[in-house]
Amino acid sequence: MTDTRSNTQRKIIGREFPSEEEFNCMSDLENTLRENGYGNSDCEKFKRNWVIRAINSFLRTWYHSSLTEKPDILTIIRSVQNFIKPMGSFTLGVVEKTSTLDLLCLAPREIRRDQFFKAFASKLDSLQKVRELALITKSSVPVISFYYSDVHVNLFLSNVEVSFLLGNKSIDNVSIYNTMDKESSLSFHGYHIAKAILQCITQLENFNLALSALKLWAKNRGLDNSKYGYLGEMSLTILLLKICQSNENAVVGILLSKFFKEFATWKWPLPVKIKNIDVGIAMKKSKLTEWDPLPKRNVVDFMPIITPAFPQQNLTSAVTKSTRSIILKEMERASEIMEDIVAGKLSWDNLFESFNFFDNYSTFMVVKTSTNMKMNLTKWIDLLESRILVLVKKIDNLYRVQETHLCPKYYDSYSTEERYWFIGYKRNSYSHDSDEFDRLLDAFSKDVQSKIAEARLSKDIIFSIENQDTNELESVLPEDIISEIF
Template sequence: MVVGSWTPIGSPPPSQSSKKYGITQPISLAGPTDVDIQRNTELEKLLVDLGLYESKEEAAKREEVLGRISLIVKDWVKQLTRQRGYSDQMVEEANAIIFTFGSYCLGVHGPGADIDTLCVGPSYVNQEDFFIILHNTLAEMEEVTELQPVPDAHVPVMKFKFQGISIDLLYASISLLVVPDDFDISHGSVLYNIDEQTVRSLNGCRVADQILKLVPNVEHFRTTLRCLKFWAKRRGIYSNVTGFLGGVNWALLVARVCQLYPNAIPSMLVSRFFRVYTLWQWPNPVMLCPIDADELGLTEWDPRKNPRDRLHHMPIITPAYPCMNSSYNVSLSTLRVMMEQFKCGNRICQEIELNKAQWSALFEPYFFFEAYKNYLQVDMVASDADDLLIWKGWVESRLRQLTLKIERDTNGMLHCHPYPNEYADTSKQFPHCAFFMGLQRKEGLSGQEGQQFDIRGTVEEFRQEIHAYTFWKPGMEIFVSHVWRKQLPAFVFPDGYKRSRSSRPLSQQAGRISEDFSESQPGSAERQIKRKRDDRLEDPKPEK
């Protein structure tokens, strides 16, 4: 099987008979056997037993919350219209619309999942109005908690909980004075006269709409995606912000496999997913459809024209104009980690097909704190819980840069494995949380057994960038320290004990790092936090 080929921009579209299957003919048109149907029943039962489906009551509450948010943004736009001196008729017609995208729109969200939402408003209501006026309105509402604006993100977003439901709210100002209630966000005209940031905000909804149109069987796609998202979270590789893959990336990968096996059911598609992406020749892109000719002069992914696109390691291209690489965050280190996990998943699926394993084996957790000998510990503290929430979000959004800097300063010889999970030491009297990163020397360097990697300068450069945060407040501090596996803090082990290394699956016992690591004195994070808090009483200024 050959995978990883792609249709160049401007190539003729596929024939009508295969158009729904994407840019190539399917690999197989085979349908399920009786054994496949039995495995599928077992898989779907396991997904239910794992609690991956929300209750009817929670579904109803989500609909209620979306309705409330819709009313809030409509009132917000009418208020701004009135304040800016528009006529009474304009105030009456003023409107904003809430769209959903991501897992909720695709129908694969689970209990407690957030809802990705987009507010589309008129041309005279801008991002500043969104992050100041609407933010202040939400901050005064009792139903709203954990309000966290992230205006500096690649796609600016406001995060909050509304009646306990997590919401990620984006804003897009389009080139219309009045947004009609029947506004069609999938139409190309929506992109006229807007900037690239607004295009990115709009394209979350446009991409979700296209994905559902480009898969042969929506229900089979949803079940398969729900399964693989859960698998990715269990294996620690579900996080766009830290350099792995987020929801839209997994959706696009699954959709492509659905196109390649259009008559397969979920039990078959899960197995084919690992087979396809274990063999995929990156950086050949994953594409659901050909890239259309440029319509409006917007930048599209094209490594022949754009030098930066040639640097992408794992391109997964969105199907809505302008087609973009949704996985530009992936680094060499995180690609290596994901490929290892794809191979592990492929081995388990082969065992399931040979009746040597059950589906539950696929979802065993990844024991990150037993996989490496050396770790970086990134501790964050703040004066109160609200400040820590904002500070943590900023630091997490920059962790990918630390991975890239380490790759750069060690010439790619030191691999990083940033772990998406956060940990908190609840015994502390001040708000605290921490992220961790596994460190491993590149394979094939056996002739350099004694080599050390001194990345103190790299870490200091990262800290300086972190402290340049626009919304920094006194009390927000970050500490980066090296810890060996045996010195990991107790709070990362929720069961209160460390698993013995002999109990780890064989698939996780490879890839140890044997050399010393010269970043800082191991285990020094707690001392640094205490010393820094004492110092802060005298000098509350951020370190520059």
């Protein structure tokens, strides 16, 4: 009998029934992820839904008590039951034990931002289940970060018109930005990004398995800190979705193989986009700033990954020349390993092997600060980290430096109450000038001192920065950090 199906039909049908080898590869991945605490967990989903309900109830009660002197608006919002919208990976169903729960709090305009980030945060901090609460209010998107029970939560705030709270107008429509101030718009953007991504995914279960694998790979290879110029969860999500758009029915092993091969050889800084957006004339005239693909003075987009919702933003604006080089080297390594995994020659453990930062560099800049401050510790750490990131870019621009690598995690010594950051770097073979580095260290110290004065922090803050070779680290670091590193 002649097969009258089209080539496309045969291809699609064929991809719906993976081979036994592909099933085994997928099963091995699920087991490996589970062993590492990754992969979807029904228990973790239930726990986060419970956390959302608890915070929403507490927030609703606080709104009511805060609006007692404004009875008109209080009467209107009493009928509103839900003031919280989940964002991020939770909306995609990718929920692991270590997953952060990003929540957008919708508030009537009568609730001031300073009320939320001071009075509400203080009330929240008094709850028995809340610990390690930190206010990050100086960033473009302010956030209350804390643990509720053992779930890490980020709370964002957007003030909206009452009509959106009541459901008379849809919050999914981009016209909502015309009713918001800039701070609320930037916070709300994450909600629209999550919605846009979810609409683009056709094979959700397969997608989530591949995304969990990418998250574990990024974590173990030291690439999961977007603040430090690496790849955050949302960047990985968009890159993976780009691959899925042209490989809709591929099994997870093929998806990951194509992912690493495609982006290791991508013509950066050509931007990665998964969706073209036409928001209409009204939104084009809005005051919201979108990512501009045209070259800009003093701004270089080394690895632009663009959000699929208005206003479009570059998620990887913190990527530098060196961090892009590090990411691409890791993708090349992963691409080679994936070929052998798909062929049955290697296991998934090879892909997820941990990267040892300290084995890859012989020279480091070591930044140290005391953490026994009773006041303004979070503010001080945020300030110091921001100046460290500036320093890394300056080192990166030195022509004698081949590569700069800020360790994606800091180290706390509980014996000495100190925190350490490490910047590994490689000089060009012809570089012998140490004066350039000494001047940079001196400039960094003066820069931080001036920022301490501007922020009106204590003059007694202790910090230092030194150049150290690998063989010197063991003699200058506390024992608890030495045991963790080596």
